[in-house]
Amino acid sequence: MTGKQKKKGQLIVLSGPSGTGKSTVIAELMAQRELFFSVSYTTRGPRVGEQDGVNYNFVTRQEFERMIAADELLEYAEYVDNYYGTSLKVINEKLDAGIDVLLDIEVKGAAKVRQRCPDAIFIFMIPPSFEELSRRLHGRNTDNEAVITGRLEKARSEYKEIPNYDYLVVNDKVSHAVGEIEAILTAAECRVENRKYIVEGDNAL
Amino acid sequence: MTGKQKKKGQLIVLSGPSGTGKSTVIAELMAQRELFFSVSYTTRGPRVGEQDGVNYNFVTRQEFERMIAADELLEYAEYVDNYYGTSLKVINEKLDAGIDVLLDIEVKGAAKVRQRCPDAIFIFMIPPSFEELSRRLHGRNTDNEAVITGRLEKARSEYKEIPNYDYLVVNDKVSHAVGEIEAILTAAECRVENRKYIVEGDNAL
Helix, strand or coil: CCCCCCCCCCCCEEEEECCCCCHHHHHHHHHHHCCCCCCCECCCCCCCCCCEEEEEEECCHHHHHHHHHCCEEEEEEEEEEEEEEEEHHHHHHHHHHCCEEEEEHHHHHHHHHHHCCCEEEEEECCCCCHHHHHHHHCCCCCCHHHHHHHHHHHHHHCCCCCCCEEEECCCHHHHHHHEEEEEEEEHHHHHHHHHHHCCCCCCCC | CCCCCCCCCCCCECCCCCCCCHHHHHHHHHHCCCCCCCEEECCCCHHHHHHEEEEEEEHHHHHHHHHCCCCCCCEEECCCCCCEEHHHHHHHHHHHCCCCCEECCCCHHHHHHHHHHHCCCCECEEEEEEEEHHHHHCCCCCCCCHHHHHHHHHHHHHHHHHCCCCEEEECHHHHHHHHHHHHHHHHHEEEHCCHHHHHHCCCCC
16 A cells, blocks of 8 residues: 555444343454443442453542543443543544444443544344343342343443444344344445545546 | 345446446456446448447337337437447436446546445446556557547546545556445445345344
């Protein structure tokens, strides 16, 4: 390539109800293509088994507030006296280096990202059916009936946000969902506005 | 699927300079997925080796003018006293049956399709470089130098239309170009507006 413009990375936002299987799909996707998974920042303390930089980036309240003041966050929210947020600075460094960045984020956070990065790729993932979602949540054996009912109700309200996403992927089978997300990312790379560097390069007029 | 809405086929418009290798890519694409290739209608007579229904649908001037009057054409043009056009009727029948339809059409025809079917997928295909295009045109051994120079000039003017397309695919290798077009079609199927039938079906709220 002799083009002046370099290929830029793409920002991918993935949302979907708890129990849809996002983590498994993300792990498989990352095994198949170069992708930076953006780990959220939080001021809450790590729980048993949680690793700094893997589950969350654990920071002090002082550091988090410095990030807010320095406008280093793409979005953030406060729950139960703790901050949770996404670092725009880290994301931009990766995108500028031509690396795709994946955010696993719930619908409210995604809405904030949409305002700030309208060109990001917004994907909503759902299970094959509501019955299947209920089965999966019961199969986890970690939550009691009230918690599961709450998750299903939350899923229903999250589904209402689907029209605000670009793509809908059904996780009926991990390989199928991964294949569709890969196609979405490849297609985005092929978009004319993302390939200006080609027409300005070897195919310059 | 118990959804009320059925999956509709997608209209795909492929353009690109002569010598880019569109025919080879289309043949490979059709070997890999169900796709209806829309054959143009013309009033000119068949040349040696041309088959009715394969290279063109050969029709009388009277029949072509009936199609114009009946608004059965998506686009048409007249060159050297002969009509050339694309049947909207045939295309719509396929799309309604859920079958994707591919049009191989030059930039002016594509512009007309864009006005009438803005939701179609517009793909522009180019060779890896201008030097390579020149080499390929020379390699054909069918055209003289003046014809080749004319084709290269036409290619330059066609490149100016690239910003009006959705996707840019480089045919550096047939399998690579086919893979990218397949990804574009799969991604289009995943678009939220094309998957309403899913959320109204098994995932109905």
